[in-house]
Amino acid sequence: MQGMTRSPSVVSRRITGTIFFSESIFSAALIATVTLLSVNASLLSGTDTLAGLPTTLGLVGRATLAVPMGWLMDRSGRRTGMVLGYSMGVLGMVTGILAVQTFSFVLLCVSTAIIGVNNATSQQARFVAAEVWPPHQRARIIGFIVFAGTVGAVGGPLLVAPTSALAVQLGFEPNAGPYLLGVGLLAISALTVMVFLRPDPLRFGKQFDTPSLDAEGNELASRPMRAIFANHTVQLAVASMVVGQLVMTLIMVITPVHMHHANHSNGEISLVFMAHTLGMFGFAFLTGWLIGQLGALPMIAFGAAVLVISSVMVAVAANLLALVVALFLLGLGWSFCFVAGSSLLTSALHPTERGRVQGANDTLVALASGAGSLSTGAIFASGGMIAIGAVGLGITLVFVAAAAWLNQQRRLPAVEAR
Secondary structure: OOOOOOOHHHHHHHHHHHHHHHHHHHHHHHHHHHHOHHHHHHHHHOOHHHOOHHHHHHHHHHHHHHHHHHHHHHHHOHHHHHHHHHHHHHHHHHHHHHHHHHOOHHHHHHHHHHHHHHHHHHOOHHHHHHOOOOHHHHHHHHHHHHHOHHHHHHHHHHOHHHHHHHHHHOOOOHHHHHHHHHHHHHHHHHHHHHHHOOOOHHHHHHHHOOOOEOOOOOEOOOOOHHHHHOOHHHHHHHHHHHHHHHHHHHHHHHHHHHHHHOOOOHHHHHHHHHHHHHHHHHOHHHHHHHHHHHOHHHHHHHHHHHHHHHHHHHHHOOOHHHHHHHHHHHHHHHHHHHHHHHHHHHHOOOHHHHHHHHHHHHHHHHHHHHHHHHHHHHHHHHHHHHHHHHHHHHHHHHHHHHHHHHHHHHHHHHHHOO
16 A cells, blocks of 8 residues: 555656656657658668558557557556556567668568557556546646657657667667667656556546445446447547547648648648647647536537638648648647547546556547548549548538537436436
């Protein structure tokens, strides 16, 4: 029971700070390697056709292992799962070094798949941090952890050049530099979590949840997955994250191609993506605070409205400024839906259900991301950005209608009980 004698706020802050730190350096390591991933894939495979395959395999690794990692976290604790995840990340980075050094495309694919397992664990970090706080503060904490992605979004690409130069000095291929960095950063993440993520958030966080009791006053066991996903609150929460991810990926992935065809410079493309990542991560902490003030459902509605505006703007954007605003709003709409959906999902689950359900949610989000990236090229080829914007708009409007129906179904039991 070590750590339980201290003030819950002190322990909660230490756990949250530990997760924020480990996730910040994880995101920097991940984005540093992703920056050169398509370049490495093209060089090692000998063709541009396979440049996107490692990324797809990373999503497959993330989607496939999300549920087992969640199950492990429910059974063995959050610390065990997170340490294992970061350790797998170290293994993936080492494999990436071997891939670049031996010019092996197969090893590069294996590397991204292993790192995808680490990413599956990372996606649970916001939930782990949130469960060690009272329910009314969890949205703010989720936003705070999502905000950690800003470190990677800004710092990751900036680290590519110096780590590449360092790799050459150490006798490695220059493109192995980000992987060398990743080994060190993820080892630090694993060690930090192992030492400081105490007491285990699964055990410590139970004091903030009211146990569900049966008619005789006994605590109910964990519900089966089918029963959990039949809950309309869970459905609404998951749908908000899946749709936000799908629309965001659909538009984000193809925008550089559109800008290249329109003769925009690489600097202008980078500017648009800086605005996009700022929208995604830069205001996540504020988003969490707003959810605490207004509630998750209004923020999901605001997120859907922002995605609608972004989809329309992308379709008609005629200059660089319009694209900057459209992609910023795209990231902001994603942030609203993602953080609010995460908060709503956490509130609908018992502590012993969270790991596996949140893992299943991450699998669906990863699949949505894959569907968006795989389909956007064909949609763009058929109708340009007008078609992209129209599909994004259509998906969002369908979600709005479905969300309104689900929210009505959520409220019916309460009305009938009066």
